[in-house]
Amino acid sequence: MTTDALKIYPIKGGEVGRARLAVLAGVLAPTTEQHLDRAGPLAGLKVVDVGCGGGDVTFALARRVGPKGQVIGIDLDEEKLGWARAEAQAQGLSHVRFETCDVTQAWPVIGADLVYARFILTHLRDPGALLARAMEALKPGAMILVEDIDIAGRFSYPENAAVSAAADLYIALSQKRGGDPLIGRRLDFLLEEAGFRHVETTVVQPFSRQGGAKDVAALTFAAIGDGLKAEGLASAEEIARIAREIDDFNDRPDTVVSMPRIFQPWGRKG
Numbered sequence: 717m718t719t720d721a722l723k724i725y726p727i728k729g730g731e732v733g734r735a736r737l738a739v740l741a742g743v744l745a746p747t748t749e750q751h752l753d754r755a756g757p758l759a760g761l762k763v764v765d766v767g768c769g770g771g772d773v774t775f776a777l778a779r780r781v782g783p784k785g786q787v788i789g790i791d792l793d794e795e796k797l798g799w800a801r802a803e804a805q806a807q808g809l810s811h812v813r814f815e816t817c818d819v820t821q822a823w824p825v826i827g828a829d830l831v832y833a834r835f836i837l838t839h840l841r842d843p844g845a846l847l848a849r850a851m852e853a854l855k856p857g858a859m860i861l862v863e864d865i866d867i868a869g870r871f872s873y874p875e876n877a878a879v880s881a882a883a884d885l886y887i888a889l890s891q892k893r894g895g896d897p898l899i900g901r902r903l904d905f906l907l908e909e910a911g912f913r914h915v916e917t918t919v920v921q922p923f924s925r926q927g928g929a930k931d932v933a934a935l936t937f938a939a940i941g942d943g944l945k946a947e948g949l950a951s952a953e954e955i956a957r958i959a960r961e962i963d964d965f966n967d968r969p970d971t972v973v974s975m976p977r978i979f980q981p982w983g984r985k986g
């Protein structure tokens with residue numbers, strides 16, 4: 717983590733953050749791939765993955781554009797970008813590059829055929845700034861695909877106090893840091909305000925009886941513990957208790973935990 721922009725990011729970076737993103741990527745792969753299909757064939761095109769993190773979707777995009785295309789992943793977290801670059805090299809993906817960039821400031825790319833942004837707008841004080849930069853980066857008529865959360869739409873079966881408390885604490889921390897953990901429900905308005913045309917939205921919500929969304933819920937709570945303590949939202953004892961109760965609940969085969977409700981809007985530069 718390098719600049720003030722990342723001080724608002726509520727989720728721990730480093731290896732814990734990277735491991736969480738890898739689990740998240742597995743759970744979301746089917747619905748993200750469906751969303752990417754909306755862009756049509758991408759072979760040979762130039763694509764930007766905004767707030768790319770460890771590059772999980774960047775690599776999916778790289779497979780779609782093929783060696784004659786280009787994918788640029790941009791993020792502020794140097795550590796995650798370092799891992800992403802090493803992974804690109806290991807996979808022999810010379811048409812992928814990762815650039816350090818505050819995504820609310822000027823981007824190191826113009827003339828893009830597609831901008832993709834997953835789980836980044838929720839963390840920004842000014843999500844409109846990212847969308848304005850996307851407008852600048854895109855070619856006329858080109859598409860933006862967004863995925864972001866509305867955590868108030870999450871559920872468990874049966875209802876569980878610890879799982880609910882973790883979600884409430886996530887909401888409190890994100891809001892305290894200037895983010896919007898419910899941003900999903902207003903994304904299509906944000907895209908329209910930024911000038912995107914033909915905006916449409918769909919909603920997806922993976923859930924699991926074993927692993928998957930259950931693991932994401934536990935890992936996310938583990939990754940916000942430091943932030944909760946720093947902001948005085950929960951004590952170390954409360955955090956440890958909630959984490960233990962989430963693990964006990966997740967271990968039961970007769971329970972279900974969902975991801976947040978995920979909105980997937982898309983639109984075009986007019």
Ligand SMILES: C[S@@+](CC[C@H](N)C(=O)[O-])C[C@H]1O[C@@H](n2cnc3c(N)ncnc32)[C@H](O)[C@@H]1O
Binds near residue numbers: 737833839
């Ligand atoms: C939840 S992760 C999502 C990563 C990736 N899009 C994915 O879905 O796997 C959010 C990412 O946004 C990055 N981020 C947060 N604020 C940022 C900013 N102002 N500029 C650039 N990146 C930022 C974080 O470093 C983190 O990698």
